[in-house]
Amino acid sequence: MSQCAVIIPAAGRSSRFGGAEKKPFVSLDGRPVWQRTAEVFWSRPDVSKVYLVIAPEDRDDFRTRFRPLLVFVENVEVVEGGAERFESVANALARVPEDVQLVAVHDAVRPLVTPALLDSVFHAAKEHGAAMLAVPVADTLKQVDPATNRITGTVPRAGVWQAQTPQVFRRDWLVEAYARRTSLNVPITDDAQLIEAIGHSVVVVPSAPINFKITTKDDLDLAAAILKARSAAKASEPEGPRWGAFDDEAKW
Ligand SMILES: Nc1ccn([C@@H]2O[C@H](COP(=O)(O)OP(=O)(O)OP(=O)(O)O)[C@@H](O)[C@H]2O)c(=O)n1
Numbered sequence: 657m658s659q660c661a662v663i664i665p666a667a668g669r670s671s672r673f674g675g676a677e678k679k680p681f682v683s684l685d686g687r688p689v690w691q692r693t694a695e696v697f698w699s700r701p702d703v704s705k706v707y708l709v710i711a712p713e714d715r716d717d718f719r720t721r722f723r724p725l726l727v728f729v730e731n732v733e734v735v736e737g738g739a740e741r742f743e744s745v746a747n748a749l750a751r752v753p754e755d756v757q758l759v760a761v762h763d764a765v766r767p768l769v770t771p772a773l774l775d776s777v778f779h780a781a782k783e784h785g786a787a788m789l790a791v792p793v794a795d796t797l798k799q800v801d802p803a804t805n806r807i808t809g810t811v812p813r814a815g816v817w818q819a820q821t822p823q824v825f826r827r828d829w830l831v832e833a834y835a836r837r838t839s840l841n842v843p844i845t846d847d848a849q850l851i852e853a854i855g856h857s858v859v860v861v862p863s864a865p866i867n868f869k870i871t872t873k874d875d876l877d878l879a880a881a882i883l884k885a886r887s888a889a890k891a892s893e894p895e896g897p898r899w900g901a902f903d904d905e906a907k908w
């Protein structure tokens with residue numbers, strides 16, 4: 657089975673989130689956001705290692721709080737983050753061994769990604785060398801003048817998709833793209849941009865809005881409400897057949 661290394665950047669400043677605690681470390685229905693995200697990856701047989709990228713200023717606290725958990729998870733390595741997201745990814749990418757075929761980059765603050773979505777984007781990346789999750793833009797897009805808050809134009813949304821993560825690439829392509837990153841003088845907000853810039857096409861795998869990024873407090877509240885609804889639905893599911901003592905009521 658071709659193995660995939662997973663880079664989970666969690667070293668941002670959470671400036672749009674506000675609050676005392678950075679968003680990867682806040683509790684989401686009982687577990688920190690980063691852990692909920694990492695759990696979806698680290699138990700997969702096709703994941704060789706998870707590289708969790710933590711800001712230097714958070715390392716000591718992270719060790720203190722989560723070493724007891726990580727002792728039980730063999731395939732996780734903590735890597736130091738950088739000032740920008742691409743620097744954090746680059747630091748982890750440098751740790752990925754050459755024999756790893758694919759590298760997935762997934763925001764630590766997209767905790768609701770599902771195993772099925774991972775299956776589809778991993779499969780597409782194995783087949784095409786580069787693939788990412790995205791959803792087609794559903795709302796009308798407006799260009800707005802920040803000085804006046806007035807609309808200056810409407811952006812045609814045909815063919816426009818909202819990028820998500822994971823973004824999954826052949827390791828050699830991603831290493832080459834990062835090596836040539838400095839030649840690009842555009843703000844890099846996702847890794848697919850770098851792969852596109854070195855001439856490789858990236859396949860878009862239709863995703864689901866559930867894989868949204870926690871950027872603000874409202875996003876955290878939405879994620880918590882979704883998880884609460886999920887566990888309520890699970891609790892109200894009829895009991896499955898009772899094994900052992902047969903019961904006339906049991907439905908096969
Ligand atoms: N220097 C950075 C910047 C971002 N990230 C990570 O990249 C993901 C997506 O970034 P974003 O949602 O923008 O997080 P922040 O940069 O923390 O948010 P903000 O822009 O509001 O400060 C997050 O998991 C964040 O922790 C990172 O590892 N290193």
Ligand SMILES: C[C@](O)(CO)[C@H](O)COP(=O)(O)O
Pocket residue numbers: 741763818819820821845846847869
């Ligand atoms: C990578 C990303 O999540 C794709 O939509 C997005 O670009 C991250 O941007 P951010 O400003 O670092 O949140």
